[in-house]
Amino acid sequence: MNLIIIRPATEADEPDILKLLDTYMREDYFMSTGHLHRVITGIGIDGRYREPCKTYVAIYEEQIVGFGVVTPRADTLVNLFIHPDYRQQGLGKEMIKLLQPSRIRVKRNMADGDPLVFYEKLGYYKESDVEEGHITVLENETVLQPSLFSKAKTEQKGKPENE
Numbered sequence: 001m002n003l004i005i006i007r008p009a010t011e012a013d014e015p016d017i018l019k020l021l022d023t024y025m026r027e028d029y030f031m032s033t034g035h036l037h038r039v040i041t042g043i044g045i046d047g048r049y050r051e052p053c054k055t056y057v058a059i060y061e062e063q064i065v066g067f068g069v070v071t072p073r074a075d076t077l078v079n080l081f082i083h084p085d086y087r088q089q090g091l092g093k094e095m096i097k098l099l100q101p102s103r104i105r106v107k108r109n110m111a112d113g114d115p116l117v118f119y120e121k122l123g124y125y126k127e128s129d130v131e132e133g134h135i136t137v138l139e140n141e142t143v144l145q146p147s148l149f150s151k152a153k154t155e156q157k158g159k160p161e162n163e
Contacts, residue, residue, distance in 0.1 A: 002061060005058070006058045007059070014033065016057075054070040055068070065091075
């Protein structure tokens, strides 16, 4: 039985996360090696320590198929990416449950679709009608409760989730 495992990201995951983003997000997004290292470890390219972000990866058969990042101070989701082959299976929803952001910064001009509806289904709503370019900030006053899947941090690939 092949499982998807969701766990905190480590420094060793950096090359695979960058490869995933470079392969599927080239048109929309760029993250440098130094920036990703600071997000995961808290250590900047200047060697100074800052609080690391809450960063999780989803792994299937030793390949990273998703990752998400929540900033520590603003508690804002700034990145959530699921490999196209693993979407529509509840994985993004489970990652949101684990990350538990109070706010989400949504980039809405993505080449592969506008994620706003996905977040609204999870209970997030627009903070205001003011948008920064193609960015919308959403808030959520309720905390999503992790499912048994989240607690176990595993899910069978292809198993549909009841919504």
